[in-house]
Amino acid sequence: MFFVSDSIFAQSRNLTVAIIIDYEFPFSVGKSQTVRLWAFFFVTLVKMNIGTATSEENxxxxxxxxxxxxxxxxxxxxxxxxxxxxxxxxxxxxxxxxxxxxxxxxxxxxxxxxxxxxxxxxxxxxxxxxxxxxxxxxxxxxxxxxxxxxxxxxxxxxxxxxxxxxxxxxxxxxxxxxxxxxxxxxxxxxxxxxxxxxxx
Structure with missing residues (x-):
């Protein structure tokens, strides 16, 4: 079973979003074993005004x-x-x-x-x-x-x-x-x- 346990956001010109995904093996005997996976996504940010479509007033x-x-x-x-x-x-x-x-x-x-x-x-x-x-x-x-x-x-x-x-x-x-x-x-x-x- 997959579930997102945490997410880390770092702001810079290139935004790196690290999402920690835990995977719990259903077939394990006794104590469940969890494998922690890291997924990285790279997004290029464009300079903009937060909350508006563009950075211009008009x-x-x-x-x-x-x-x-x-x-x-x-x-x-x-x-x-x-x-x-x-x-x-x-x-x-x-x-x-x-x-x-x-x-x-x-x-x-x-x-x-x-x-x-x-x-x-x-x-x-x-x-x-x-x-x-x-x-x-x-x-x-x-x-x-x-x-x-x-x-x-x-x-x-x-x-x-x-x-x-x-x-x-x-x-x-x-x-x-x-x-x-x-x-x-x-x-x-x-x-x-x-x-x-x-x-x-």
Whole structure:
């Protein structure tokens, strides 16, 4: 029968956890014999804030620039586009226009309407009044993350225009969607609430 009799924890950059396991032989005659086994587990610790997911006070500042996010973003975009292409009654032009419009609408609401931080407490300080876009990279302009998030809708717009053969109807729809995605990202509109919309 196995049972853990003791455990020893030593904190360092590499954490060694030694667990003492006693094994009692059921077939022994008379006094039971116990064999003590030592199991070592090595865990690499990452510097972090205890009790939180990251070491930052406001992870909204940097999560869009963290490793793997950009490629995940592009993959989700491609999967969405391929899913729209699989719908039999959608032409290639319609699929590209819908990809552009859906992307622009979702990113508009995620980056320019949503305020605060989902990881914070109800009392979020100045993050409470800032949109996600305004919090990225602590409000700095022209950072790699902000450039990437600005270039992607422009590239999708050009692709949608090309695959719709510059049809005027599709072009107007795609241009309006691009405006909703790119105009709020301009540095001149940082912190600006037009007609006090989304002020609180």
């Amino acid at each position: 992870p909204t500042n940097s999560y869009l620039g963290s490793r793997g996010i950009w490629i995940t973003y592009v993959l989700i975009l491609l999967i969405t586009h391929f899913m729209l292409l699989t719908i039999p009654f959608f032409s290639v032009a319609v699929a590209w226009t819908l990809t552009n419009v859906v992307h622009c609408v979702i990113t508009y609401f995620m980056l320019h309407v949503t305020k605060g931080t989902p990881w914070g407490t109800p009392e979020q300080g100045k993050a409470r009044t800032q949109t996600q876009w305004e919090q990225i990279d602590c409000g700095q302009q022209f950072t790699p993350t902000k450039k990437f998030l600005t270039i992607v809708p422009v590239v999708i717009f050009f692709l949608a225009s090309f695959y719709t053969k510059y049809d005027s109807t599709h072009f107007c729809i795609n241009l309006v969607a691009l405006g909703f995605s790119v105009i709020p990202k301009l540095p001149q509109l940082h912190g600006v609430r037009i007609f006090n919309i989304n002020k609180w």
